[in-house]
Amino acid sequence: MSVLLILVPLAAVLIMNLPLHKLMRKLAFWVGLVLCMLQAVLIIRMPIGFWNTQPDLLYRLLLFRPFTDNLAFVMFLSIAIVGFVSLLVARYAIENDGSKLFNFTNLLLLAMAGMNGLVVSRDLFSLYVFLEVSAVASFILIAFNNGKDALEGTFKYLVLSAVATAMILSAIGLLMTVTGSVSFKTLSSVMGPNSGNPVVLLAVALLLGGLFIKSGLVPFHGWVPDAYSSAPSATSILLAGIVTKTTGVYALIRVVTKMNLLTHQVQVLVMAVAAVSIVVGALAALGQSDFKRMLAYSSISQVGYIILGLGIGSNLALAGAVFHLFNHAIFKSLLFVNAAAVEKQTGTRNMDILGGISDKMPVTGFTSVIAFLSTAGIPPLSGFWSKLIIIIAAWKAGFHVYALIAILASLLTLAYFLSMQRRVFFGKLASGFEDLKEANLWILVPACLLAAITIGLGLCIPWLLNSFLLPIRSIL
């Protein structure tokens, strides 16, 4: 049934654009919200068997049997949650001009359909196709307001993304030469005997390189801060929370685990890139004065943790990586929601001007504390557990230096977030903000929702770990 997650948004977009009635355009926002909620609720409520069965009619129509495992569940759920939040923030931040909100909703649904498709794809080429769908949708969403900075950020993203996809496609071409197929199944069985083949090596290098660019890891991270910070608030949430994670990180996890790519050299490469990302992202974040830019660098650093978990490759590490992926979607979205509220209410993102606004915006201030503590890995919030799992896994697998780096980088994370708190929320109220008001419900509801998820997950971890997270690898 998981193919419905692609078809329903597609159908919704098509129906909404039929020239039926003016009302359709007004309803679009609510349709989008309901679809996001439906996805989240169904994913939580329905068992895995439900998603893997497919009515005969649907199969005859599609000739495609998507597969769904725990990892895909995590992704569907984060896509739904982040999409939901992003829509609410769009309602808040985009001026209430009917056609703009309508376009935003449509593009968001298309991006969601693209990401859902990416999650269920069974072969490398479908992966590429849906990767492009979500990427193109996100280009347009970044450039949504046609602002100068946004266009510039989009262009950089577009160029680097095009280079990345070119690399992925070349890898597909080369792998096809060797194996004649692009499905993960064939590729996984062929990788072993051919691992010394220079063509295969080149293909693997290109594939990893392309996905590194897409994930925004450090040597290839140039586009991340520009795109994140220049995008409209609602898009930043979508982009940082889920688009980069799906198109880059999820694809990387899927490709590496499905194709059994994790040879010793690949492992060394992946872990080195991850460690560098963790440290460089955190250090760069320390020096920022733009709120969103700092969050973008923080994102790079956190993606490093996920990739580190992937690189270690043990069951525990993968569980940690996937959990961190989900957590990151939650707390980074929450931080961007807060950034959106601050930007809209105060009119600036410059942290040097702001100060002490948590007195005037208590909910935003409180939720941002929750989010940053979770990011920095302070218990009992959910971010702590995922980092802990990754670090324990690193230590168990004998990567003591990496474990040390990961732990000490938490301190750096804490340092830049403390500086952010000091400059924006904590401290004395800066002059000029005496009449500041708390943002309205459109933004407080998602903020509280995300904060509740972060706290709740952190408290429920003993139950979650054995029943859900650890089986991830067994299905992969």
Place this chain on the structure above:
Amino acid sequence: MDNELIVFLLVCIPLAGSFLLPLVRLISEETRNLTALLLVLASLVASLFMMPVVLTGETVTVQLAGVNLFYADKLAVFMAFVSSLVGSIIVLYSFGYISHYEHRDEYYFMVVLFLGAMMGLIFSRNLLALYLFWEITAIACWRLIGFFRDRNYVVKADKAFLVTVFGALMMLLGFIMIGTQTGSFDIGIIKKVLAGKHLPNIAVMLILLGILSKSATVPLHTWLPDAGVAPSPVTALLHAAVLVKIGVYVYARLFVASFDIDEIWHTIVPIIAGVSALVSAGAALVETDLKRIIAYSTISQLGFIFLGLAIGNNIGIVGGLLYILMHSIAKGGLFLCAGIVEQNAKTKDITRLGGLISVMPITAISFILCAFSVMGIPPFGGFFGKYMVIAGALSGDKMFIAMLFLVGAFMTIIYLFRVFVMIFLGESKLSLQNIREGSNVMVFSVALLAMLSVASGIFIKFPFDFVQSAVRQMTGGLL
């Protein structure tokens, strides 16, 4: 009620209740204050309930989701009693002190959360749970130091947070080492797996880094004097009298009661403690800021506690534990007196104060009583603690270290007398007209602590017996 439930509630009532406080505020200010006090008192009462239970030698383990989460023995109950006692008095005192400032909701929220986390930490049987509560105390501490929102204070709060988190992360790494080596984070299981072997030295070192940073021992002590000058003496008290005991307690729990460590640590830790005691006593001698002096004095006295616990024989451990109790009460009294002085005289520079005994006699007398206890003058409570510690060092044939601490004790006497003389006796440079005694609640709490200091010395038998049986249980290896 069964004992598991009592222990569980002991931790969870303040921990969960703290989140309700901002909501209770909607009813009225007084309701919130009383609720906060009740939440902390609940812990105190529960730990009193537990006392007869553990005195019979029974231990209680609480399971949650298949994990041994909490564990209560004599040591834990003793610690819980001390912290919740001091904590209750702090909350009572806050009614008077904090009522003129903003962010009162956050204040009560954080104080109760802190005490709840402290209880959780004391009863943790799982290393990860221990780390979890450890960090919650750090969060609460961070918000409390930055309570006044001045840029300076917030920077100091950030500094304290970073230093303690650095230590905690190192400690976590040590826990992970132990956890991966033995396959569990449960203290009991680890102990079984280790079966009398030493912990790896690197793990001990990493955990010690955490403990030293939390207990503000040289060289990781710098955050404590800064936190001490930060706004409210109440928060400062919280840090000096309760927070720093966390490190000491974890040392006792892990390295005395549960695991064996290499013999060499029984020399290294006392030396660190001795250096810490002397250096900070020297700093206390030259400082002129009232609260900084008391903060440095805290660092110095913590050295005594560490010495007692680390010296490696029962006499020392009994002394260390006794001194935890005595120091909490007496140092609490000193800080609260400092708070009264600061709030009414509007300065904490001791060179500008003087002659206050004529306007605030009760505070002055309470101050000197508590100071006697810290100095270790018989028959005050502190004397027995210090005496046992040094006796422990002597019986362990550590003559040199014992001498070091005797010097430290002597310096304590000097700087505390200096403070007393400069504040309460002599001529004032301020006009004494406008300075009055603190509010009734505040003076009452101070007097209560002073009385407790005296009483704990006179009725030394009760805490002594309890501590002695606790030590027998710890070293007997019950867990």
Place this chain on the structure above:
Amino acid sequence: MTFDFNMMNIFLLALFLAAGVWTVLTSRLLISAIGLAVTSIMLTILLFLMKAPLAGVFELSVCAGLITVVFISTISLTKPVEKSEVLQLKMKRLKRFVFLPLLLFLAAWVLFAKPLHLTNPAQVPVEQTTLQHVLWFARRFDLIGQILIILTGVFGVIVLFKTKTGQAEKQDNER
């Protein structure tokens, strides 16, 4: 026969590359766009030779046709470069030619450092299906993706080409 095929191919590949290099080196944008079209045509012929006629037709009509149109209209919508500027650009570009041989050398080195030939090429059985079958039955999932991306493209054009110059200028003035 095979010899001829290979020679033909190599010749065409060389032309393909030459067209690409010309596209990059020419200083006028319009010619550059036409160069791109020529490159596309070369690729089309290559595709025909490799027995991929449908793909070739697509390449010819869409890439050589449609995309060139898009480029040319974009170029004409934006400012034409003036003569003097062209000259200046040419001089600057000449300086940067230093890198090109270096890059080419690097590329050649990468390629010949480890000869890229297939070690065990007889592994895969040749498939016997037609394009229609593959496109419509095996890859229907990709078709959904195509529908999605075309829809996205439509919205992109709606959003990006909306001529709200007034609004855009207003935003600029605010900066």
Place this chain on the structure above:
Amino acid sequence: MSGDMSTFFSISVIFAVLMVFTALYCILTSRNLIRILIGLELMTKAVTLLLAVGGYVSGRMALAQSFIITLIVIEVVIIAVAAGIVIGTYRHTNDLDARKLNSLKG
């Protein structure tokens, strides 16, 4: 599959790689945004060639053709969106110089 196929493959890959480097050169040194897009197009051409060769050598031409067709569709959409972005930038700055696109830094 014969040895000829193998040579053909090697030669094609060499040309494709050379093409990619040409395109990269174009992207790296160009100051004009449109020229950067042309560079991207050239890169896509090289990739198309690789896909075709992959299908040809492995005897899966039908599969490769369907890939190429999908690729071309995606390519057009991306170029259209990119053109929109370029024109939008031009509306703001009256210029297409990539070096002037530096308001985002840090």
